[in-house]
Amino acid sequence: MSEFLPKHYFRPETASEASQTLARYKDRCIVIGGGTVIYELAQRGLLSDVEALVDLTRLSLDQVKDGERFTSIGASVSLSRLQGSAALHEGRLACIGDALREIRPLQVKNLATVGGAVSSCIPFFDLPVALASVGASVELNGPHAVRSVPILEFQRDFLQPDLREGEFVSAVLIPHEMASRASAFSKFALTGDDWATVNCACSLEIVKGVIREARIVFGAVASKPLLAERCGAALVNRRAEAASISKADESLDDELGEPISDHRASSAYRKRVAKLLLRTTLERAFERRGGGG
Amino acid sequence: MGARVERVKMNVNGIDREVEVEPWMSLNFVLREKLSLTGTKKGCDTGGCGACTVLLGGEAVYSCMTYAMKADGGRVTTIEGLGSDGNLDLIQVAYAEHYALQCGYCTPGFIMSTKALFDANPDPHSSETSAAVRATRRYSRPRSSMKQKKRKGRA
Numbered sequence: 001m002s003e004f005l006p007k008h009y010f011r012p013e014t015a016s017e018a019s020q021t022l023a024r025y026k027d028r029c030i031v032i033g034g035g036t037v038i039y040e041l042a043q044r045g046l047l048s049d050v051e052a053l054v055d056l057t058r059l060s061l062d063q064v065k066d067g068e069r070f071t072s073i074g075a076s077v078s079l080s081r082l083q084g085s086a087a088l089h090e091g092r093l094a095c096i097g098d099a100l101r102e103i104r105p106l107q108v109k110n111l112a113t114v115g116g117a118v119s120s121c122i123p124f125f126d127l128p129v130a131l132a133s134v135g136a137s138v139e140l141n142g143p144h145a146v147r148s149v150p151i152l153e154f155q156r157d158f159l160q161p162d163l164r165e166g167e168f169v170s171a172v173l174i175p176h177e178m179a180s181r182a183s184a185f186s187k188f189a190l191t192g193d194d195w196a197t198v199n200c201a202c203s204l205e206i207v208k209g210v211i212r213e214a215r216i217v218f219g220a221v222a223s224k225p226l227l228a229e230r231c232g233a234a235l236v237n238r239r240a241e242a243a244s245i246s247k248a249d250e251s252l253d254d255e256l257g258e259p260i261s262d263h264r265a266s267s268a269y270r271k272r273v274a275k276l277l278l279r280t281t282l283e284r285a286f287e288r289r290g291g292g293g
Numbered sequence: 294m295g296a297r298v299e300r301v302k303m304n305v306n307g308i309d310r311e312v313e314v315e316p317w318m319s320l321n322f323v324l325r326e327k328l329s330l331t332g333t334k335k336g337c338d339t340g341g342c343g344a345c346t347v348l349l350g351g352e353a354v355y356s357c358m359t360y361a362m363k364a365d366g367g368r369v370t371t372i373e374g375l376g377s378d379g380n381l382d383l384i385q386v387a388y389a390e391h392y393a394l395q396c397g398y399c400t401p402g403f404i405m406s407t408k409a410l411f412d413a414n415p416d417p418h419s420s421e422t423s424a425a426v427r428a429t430r431r432y433s434r435p436r437s438s439m440k441q442k443k444r445k446g447r448a
Contacts (some may be wrong), residue, residue, distance in 0.1 A: 007295070009297070009360075032360065040340065055363070057363075107343065107354050107355045108340060108355065110349075110353060
């Protein structure tokens with residue numbers, strides 16, 4: 001295994017300085033949030049070409065703020081801090097609260113950041129799946145402009161974020177209208193601390209007991225989170241009750257295709273688990289809204 | 294070209310320290326090899342066992358997967374920083390009285406996790422005490438030590 005021996009540790013004072021550093025080192029540098037993913041990747045010998053770490057701590061990206069249209073979660077907000085944030089109080093964005101409770105151990109959660117969880121593009125992570133279910137976008141700060149990209153587009157593939165030269169993740173944006181949706185997240189893992197074998201998140205717009213829109217996302221079944229569009233569409237105009245779930249279930253086999261097969265589970269096993277998680281997750285979301293809307 | 298060395302300042306167990314750090318160094322390495330605080334152990338080195346747990350800014354972290362640079366300007370508490378005036382901390386007393394040391398190697402990690410838990414919440418739920426020591430079915434004695442700490446902490 002190649003050793004991970006970066007030569008530089010940069011702590012830029014401004015976004016512009018951060019972009020310049022990233023542009024100068026290109027693939028030979030990596031942004032460090034809490035460092036827990038970097039540690040994991042380094043242990044696996046995947047970062048031997050990295051010469052520089054770029055720490056964004058001094059850019060004040062550690063706030064959760066309510067803007068005009070979005071709740072903005074700064075890239076440096078730790079997962080523990082997000083879990084305690086007012087943005088998740090009183091049942092708001094419940095699927096994100098669920099996902100954060102499922103992330104263990106606490107020692108990692110105290111270090112790991114939202115920016116790291118998103119930009120690492122590891123398909124077994126929990127937070128990106130929950131964020132995708134509430135239509136989150138990733139705010140990218142570049143040398144010339146700031147742009148935002150839906151998280152499902154940003155995560156192009158395994159370890160492949162949509163980052164242009166000099167860009168870094170500065171925040172995750174969640175549209176305000178998502179906060180009041182009935183949502184839930186469920187996870188199946190082999191041990192209490194393991195990454196997901198399969199996870200699932202949903203957010204539902206329910207009006208007078210009837211589902212008007214449903215976003216259902218699965219993780220750990222493909223190289224990036226999978227939006228099960230037909231599964232969600234099958235729930236539209238149906239009552240938010242257990243009897244409707246079988247409709248969503250019908251298209252799931254086809255929509256999941258052939259899930260990944262690895263040391264955690266075979267493809268067929270993941271498919272069976274995904275089916276169970278779909279039911280659990282929807283039921284939990286229905287309960288939260290009491291099916292009444 | 295060798296790695297650029299940075300001077301990092303951290304308060305460790307109440308004492309301001311300044312150490313020369315290279316970017317790859319973990320907090321665990323700095324504590325053990327540069328500051329000779331060997332109470333903090335290196336266990337699995339894969340973020341899995343918890344033996345290396347210390348407090349950074351009052352929060353429990355794995356020192357093996359915390360880059361030392363992340364601790365610059367921070368407050369670190371290790372097992373050597375518990376207790377005062379030659380007396381053990383209540384948590385250490387409870388662990389000793391319940392013979393909850395296991396083989397002793399990862400005990401500092403157990404104790405520091407317990408410390409973070411009780412600092413944040415003096416009256417934790419049993420599920421939280423279980424989570425703090427991980428793999429809890431096998432660790433009934435650390436859990437009973439926490440119950441004692443909970444009782445005495447209230448007194």
